[in-house]
Amino acid sequence: MAAYLTSESLPYANILALVVLPLLVTYAVTAVGNWGYRNGDASREPPRVPYWIPVLGNTFGFAYNTEKFLASVISKFQKVPLRIFVGAEQMYYIPQGKPILELFKASRHLTTHSLNVMTLRDAFGVPIPDVKLYIGDKSGVTAKPAAGFEDADPAHRFHFIEHRDLQTLLSGSSLNVMTNNFIRLYTKSIETDARFATGDWVEIDNLYTWMRDDIAYAALESFCGEKFLELSPTFMEDFWAFDHILPKLFKRLPRWLIPSCYETRDKAFASVLRFHNYMRENLLMTDEETLAKEWTPEFGSRLITARQKLLQTTGFSPEGAAALDLGLIWALNANAIPAALWMLLNILVDPDLKDRVITEMGPAFQEGSLSFDLEKLCSGPLLTSIYCETLRLRVAAPVGRTSTIPDLKFGRWQFKEDVCMLSTSWYGGRDPDFWNTGRTLPDGSVEHPVDTFWAERFLRYSDDPASGPVRKPVVNPTHSSDTGKRTVDEDRKARAVTDGTHGYWYPYGGGYNMCPGRHFAKQELMVSVALVLRAYEIEIVDLESAARVKPNMEYFPFGTIPPKGKIATRIRRRKL
Ligand code: HEM
Numbered sequence: 001m002a003a004y005l006t007s008e009s010l011p012y013a014n015i016l017a018l019v020v021l022p023l024l025v026t027y028a029v030t031a032v033g034n035w036g037y038r039n040g041d042a043s044r045e046p047p048r049v050p051y052w053i054p055v056l057g058n059t060f061g062f063a064y065n066t067e068k069f070l071a072s073v074i075s076k077f078q079k080v081p082l083r084i085f086v087g088a089e090q091m092y093y094i095p096q097g098k099p100i101l102e103l104f105k106a107s108r109h110l111t112t113h114s115l116n117v118m119t120l121r122d123a124f125g126v127p128i129p130d131v132k133l134y135i136g137d138k139s140g141v142t143a144k145p146a147a148g149f150e151d152a153d154p155a156h157r158f159h160f161i162e163h164r165d166l167q168t169l170l171s172g173s174s175l176n177v178m179t180n181n182f183i184r185l186y187t188k189s190i191e192t193d194a195r196f197a198t199g200d201w202v203e204i205d206n207l208y209t210w211m212r213d214d215i216a217y218a219a220l221e222s223f224c225g226e227k228f229l230e231l232s233p234t235f236m237e238d239f240w241a242f243d244h245i246l247p248k249l250f251k252r253l254p255r256w257l258i259p260s261c262y263e264t265r266d267k268a269f270a271s272v273l274r275f276h277n278y279m280r281e282n283l284l285m286t287d288e289e290t291l292a293k294e295w296t297p298e299f300g301s302r303l304i305t306a307r308q309k310l311l312q313t314t315g316f317s318p319e320g321a322a323a324l325d326l327g328l329i330w331a332l333n334a335n336a337i338p339a340a341l342w343m344l345l346n347i348l349v350d351p352d353l354k355d356r357v358i359t360e361m362g363p364a365f366q367e368g369s370l371s372f373d374l375e376k377l378c379s380g381p382l383l384t385s386i387y388c389e390t391l392r393l394r395v396a397a398p399v400g401r402t403s404t405i406p407d408l409k410f411g412r413w414q415f416k417e418d419v420c421m422l423s424t425s426w427y428g429g430r431d432p433d434f435w436n437t438g439r440t441l442p443d444g445s446v447e448h449p450v451d452t453f454w455a456e457r458f459l460r461y462s463d464d465p466a467s468g469p470v471r472k473p474v475v476n477p478t479h480s481s482d483t484g485k486r487t488v489d490e491d492r493k494a495r496a497v498t499d500g501t502h503g504y505w506y507p508y509g510g511g512y513n514m515c516p517g518r519h520f521a522k523q524e525l526m527v528s529v530a531l532v533l534r535a536y537e538i539e540i541v542d543l544e545s546a547a548r549v550k551p552n553m554e555y556f557p558f559g560t561i562p563p564k565g566k567i568a569t570r571i572r573r574r575k576l
Contacts, residue, residue: 023052030051034050037080058084091419092415092421101503102411111140115400115422123327126320137157141513156315165307174301175519177301179374181221186218216240219524220329220332223303224275227275231274232275239330239333241264242268243333249261268326272322280308282298282299283299307328334559343525343529349543349547356382356487357380364530369576370534372530378523382459385455387522389458395507397515399506402417403421425506428504429504432449435504438454459491459495462494469500535574539571540567540569541568
């Protein structure tokens with residue numbers, strides 16, 4: 001080796017050493033503390049994902065290939081919590097299984113502030129003084145103020161009131177009004193859609209946008225009333241354009257680098273501000289009678305008017321309040337609507353499944369009509385299993401927390417105060433050690449791998465001990481035939497279950513901050529898919545390529561991942 005080192009090559013060797021040595025040292029320093037993390041009982045901070053370049057840390061892998069980066073480190077460290085260094089800041093990743101369940105259990109010591117602040121500031125454009133107001137309320141989300149904040153003015157406890165209103169006004173009788181409005185509006189848009197008036201086939205270039213627009217319009221109106229779109233007729237288009245550029249805004253690039261993205265957001269924001277200004281001018285916050293109404297065409301649902309009162313009372317600027325509500329409208333639409341498309345698409349690409357779903361939902365509908373019994377429809381086992389399976393496979397919504405106490409502990413892991421903890425159900429939903437994947441085929445592969453859709457994954461058939469979502473030690477399924485296909489009769493006797501999947505199936509997050517919109521979302525998804533199947537005959541132009549449509553991973557991990565590419569279809573109204 002020494003024979004190759006001449007006096008000319010020495011400077012190069014020195015330069016190389018100067019470059020390589022710090023990288024090696026950084027890697028060694030960041031890896032050495034991980035020794036023994038799998039063994040022993042002593043509490044410790046989670047292992048650190050080693051990196052080569054100081055300051056940069058794990059930023060590159062995390063920011064530019066988040067899905068693969070996290071998949072690889074979760075698997076390498078065998079599903080324990082991890083410490084990641086991103087954007088010059090520490091962060092914890094909490095994986096599926098016991099760690100995420102323990103995180104949810106520790107709710108009383110956690111806030112969602114760090115992820116929420118990033119989202120509100122970077123994605124929705126909440127001005128900095130309003131962000132300060134948002135984080136300034138440290139009295140917590142429970143009725144009893146957090147220790148040290150016992151004297152907080154009850155009317156200014158923003159997080160408590162917001163949390164309480166979201167939970168109560170998205171459940172019970174308020175939820176019923178909201179869902180009924182959604183059903184009324186969505187049914188009306190189907191019935192009055194002039195494109196299908198003649199009963200002839202109509203070519204639609206993209207099933208997703210076709211379905212998306214009608215659901216979004218009905219959902220928006222059931223939340224915000226009729227006035228919103230009257231004031232801003234192009235909002236729905238502007239909203240989806242905003243949704244499209246949202247992943248770029250999360251990258252925190254300045255306005256001068258991506259001006260068109262900011263302009264797109266400005267447009268969607270301007271509509272919410274217009275509606276807020278209308279409310280400020282026309283809805284007196286002392287008008288208890290109007291504020292008590294579950295829904296009015298002018299101001300929308302009680303959730304929206306109660307929020308308006310809260311935003312005004314707690315001193316948010318008109319711009320801050322509108323940006324916060326742009327966030328709420330995004331939460332309303334951006335996760336549920338792509339999920340509805342995936343549900344419908346998976347049904348349409350399998351003619352046998354489509355027939356079984358139509359048979360199952362038939363008795364919920366009134367003869368010759370689009371009217372139905374909601375409870376009956378939403379209790380159909382096959383449609384429920386399709387709903388659960390779709391969320392398992394397509395949701396990558398972020399779950400973010402930070403500890404409010406020094407050295408929070410769960411299991412043997414210790415977490416520092418104020419360091420962001422991140423999780424997403426994407427990996428738990430695809431954990432091959434956990435999920436039932438059906439029969440083992442003669443070539444040794446499994447019948448329903450975790451990255452594929454299996455309509456019956458969440459169904460438990462009483463005569464088949466191997467059925468149900470969770471992998472069983474002995475897999476010996478008893479299917480009605482050797483094709484593995486189920487019959488309508490079997491569906492009827494099956495039960496859709498999520499028992500035992502907690503910690504692996506958490507599309508709505510968990511603990512105290514679990515998604516408050518989950519009840520509405522489930523009804524919205526089941527109803528919209530059922531209504532579309534009831535009202536229309538839909539033929540996918542190229543079944544094979546539609547079955548291969550991939551998720552658009554640019555959206556990872558911001559929510560339900562929408563499909564990438566268009567799905568051409570022919571649609572005609574059914575004669576009911
Ligand atoms: C399939 C549809 C949906 C999915 C997968 C989903 C998922 C999630 C997730 C994972 C969270 C974070 C929960 C946590 O941190 O533990 C969340 C929060 C939230 N979701 Fe949903 N969501 C959906 C539909 C909806 C709908 C229809 C609404 C209606 C307004 C909604 C409103 C919200 C709100 C307001 C929050 C923030 C709650 C808080 O900060 O306390 N979501 N959602």
